Amino acid sequence: MDVEEIISQSSYSMLEGKIDGKILKALKTMGIDKPTRIQAEALPHLLRGQDLIGAAKTGSGKTLAFLIPIVDKLINLRISAKDGTGCIILSPTRELALQTFEVLKKLLAHIDLSHCLIVGGEKKAKDVLKLKKGANIIVSTPGRLLDHLQNTEKFHCNNLKILVLDEADKLLEAGFEKHITGIIQLLPTKRQTVLFSATMGENVKNLARLAMRTDPVLISVTDSKMSTVSGLQQGFYICPVEKRMSWLYKMLKKSKKLKVMVFFSSCKSVDFHYEFFSNHCKASVLSIHGQQSQARRKEAFHSFTEAKSGILFCTDVAARGLDIPSVDWIVQYDPPTDPKEYIHRVGRTARGLNNTGNAVILLRPEEEKFIEFLQKEKVYLDKYTFEMPNNELQEMLEDIISNNGVMKTLARKAYLSFLRCYKTHPLKKIFNINSLDLKLAARAFGFQEQPHVDFLPKKKK
Known part of the structure; x- marks a missing residue:
C-alpha cells in the first residue's frame, strides 16, 4: 500500500x-x-x-x-x-x-x-x-x-x-x-x-x-498557491464604522435559512450583540466565548453543530479546529489579529471533500490596506458590494440604549472592549485607533453621545 x-x-x-x-x-x-x-x-x-x-x-x-x-x-x-x-x-x-x-x-x-x-x-x-x-x-x-x-x-x-x-x-x-x-x-x-x-x-x-x-x-498538504481552500468564496466590504450594526442586521436577515458564524474581537462584544439580536430582533442566535461556563459553551456548540440553519456569535475561541458541518457564511465583523487568524476563522466553512462556503470581512475605509497584507500570505479577496441599509435599525438601537439600562451597560462594556482591541492591535499601521472617530464608532453600539473613555489620550483639536 x-x-x-x-x-x-x-x-x-x-x-x-x-x-x-x-x-x-x-x-x-x-x-x-x-x-x-x-x-x-x-x-x-x-x-x-x-x-x-x-x-x-x-x-x-x-x-x-x-x-x-x-x-x-x-x-x-x-x-x-x-x-x-x-x-x-x-x-x-x-x-x-x-x-x-x-x-x-x-x-x-x-x-x-x-x-x-x-x-x-x-x-x-x-x-x-x-x-x-x-x-x-x-x-x-x-x-x-x-x-x-x-x-x-x-x-x-x-x-x-x-x-x-x-x-x-x-x-x-x-x-x-x-x-x-x-x-x-x-x-x-x-x-x-x-x-x-x-x-x-x-x-x-x-x-x-x-x-x-x-x-x-x-x-x-498545504497549497503553495493559496492559503485557503479552493471551495471558499471570500471577499471584503468597506463599511463606515457607524453603519456596521445596520449592515450586520441586514446581512443576517438575508441569511435566515443559512448557517452563519460571526466573529467579534471580545467576549463583551459577543454578549452585547447576542442580547440585541436574540431579545430585540428575535433572531435565532447562539453564542460562544471564553468567559462562559463550560456547560454553556458545550450546549451552544452542540446546538449549532446539529442545526440546519442559525447564527453563532463567537470570539476566536471558536476559530481553531472546530468541525461544525455545513457553515454557509463566515462574517468577520471585527478584524482578526493577523492573517493566520483570518485563515483559521474562514476555515470553519468549505471543509472536507468537495465543500463550498462563503466569507466576508467588514473593514473601515481606512483599513483597505489589510487586503494587500492578506495577498502577501496568498489569500485573495474580492471586493463585495451590498445595498446600504436604511436608518430604521439604527433608530431602534439608539432608542433601546437610551431607555434600557441593562442594554446600555452591555453596550458600554462592548464599546470600550472594542476600543481596547484596536488600541492593542498588532497591525497598528492598518487598524489604527488614531484614525478611528470615537463618536461615530459609539453609534454602532447605539450611543448618540460618546461614552467616557479614560484609557486613550485626548485628540488635539
Whole structure:
C-alpha cells in the first residue's frame, strides 16, 4: 500500500484486509467513503507505526488521519481496560477536545475500546473514576492531564503506545509548553508520536524535537498557491464604522435559512450583540466565548453543530479546529489579529471533500490596506458590494440604549472592549485607533453621545 495507490483509488474500501473491518464499518456508517489528501498521505506511515509531523490547513480531515491508525493499532494489540491507557490525544481547547472525542465515539461504535474526555471545567472526581476504570484512549487538554498524571493514584500510562499533539501551534500559543514538557517526561519513551499543526514555526519544530525519539516522516498538504481552500468564496466590504450594526442586521436577515458564524474581537462584544439580536430582533442566535461556563459553551456548540440553519456569535475561541458541518457564511465583523487568524476563522466553512462556503470581512475605509497584507500570505479577496441599509435599525438601537439600562451597560462594556482591541492591535499601521472617530464608532453600539473613555489620550483639536 502506498500513497499514490490510496489517492488514485480514493476509497476506504481498498483498505479491506489492511485495517480492522469494524473501522471500515464505522466509516461507512459515518457516511465517509473517500479519504482526504492528508488522510491518504498520512495513513500508510501511521499504520506502519512511524512518528509523523503533518502540516495541514484546518478543515483538511486530520482528525480521522490519526484516529483510524490509533484504533487499528490498539485493536491489533488487544488492549483492554486492565492494560490502562494506550493512547493520549492532546488538544488546545475544550471545544476541539470535545469535537475529537465525538468523532472517536462514532469510530468506536462497534469496537470495545474504553475512552474518555478529560478537560477543565468538569468535576475532577468524575475524571478520577474514568481513569481508574482504565481508559484505553484519552482525549484531553494539557493542564488537566498533567494534573492527573502527577496526582491521581492508580492512573498510569506504562503501556502507552501513541501520543498525539493536535493543533500543536495552538497548544503553544495557549501557553501549554510547560505542561506538555511535564507530560512527555512522565510518559514511556518507547511510543509512536504524531504531531499535527496548521503552521510550522520554529517553536513547533522545537516541540517535535522534544516529543519524538526517532526521525519523523514529514507531510505537508498545504497549497503553495493559496492559503485557503479552493471551495471558499471570500471577499471584503468597506463599511463606515457607524453603519456596521445596520449592515450586520441586514446581512443576517438575508441569511435566515443559512448557517452563519460571526466573529467579534471580545467576549463583551459577543454578549452585547447576542442580547440585541436574540431579545430585540428575535433572531435565532447562539453564542460562544471564553468567559462562559463550560456547560454553556458545550450546549451552544452542540446546538449549532446539529442545526440546519442559525447564527453563532463567537470570539476566536471558536476559530481553531472546530468541525461544525455545513457553515454557509463566515462574517468577520471585527478584524482578526493577523492573517493566520483570518485563515483559521474562514476555515470553519468549505471543509472536507468537495465543500463550498462563503466569507466576508467588514473593514473601515481606512483599513483597505489589510487586503494587500492578506495577498502577501496568498489569500485573495474580492471586493463585495451590498445595498446600504436604511436608518430604521439604527433608530431602534439608539432608542433601546437610551431607555434600557441593562442594554446600555452591555453596550458600554462592548464599546470600550472594542476600543481596547484596536488600541492593542498588532497591525497598528492598518487598524489604527488614531484614525478611528470615537463618536461615530459609539453609534454602532447605539450611543448618540460618546461614552467616557479614560484609557486613550485626548485628540488635539
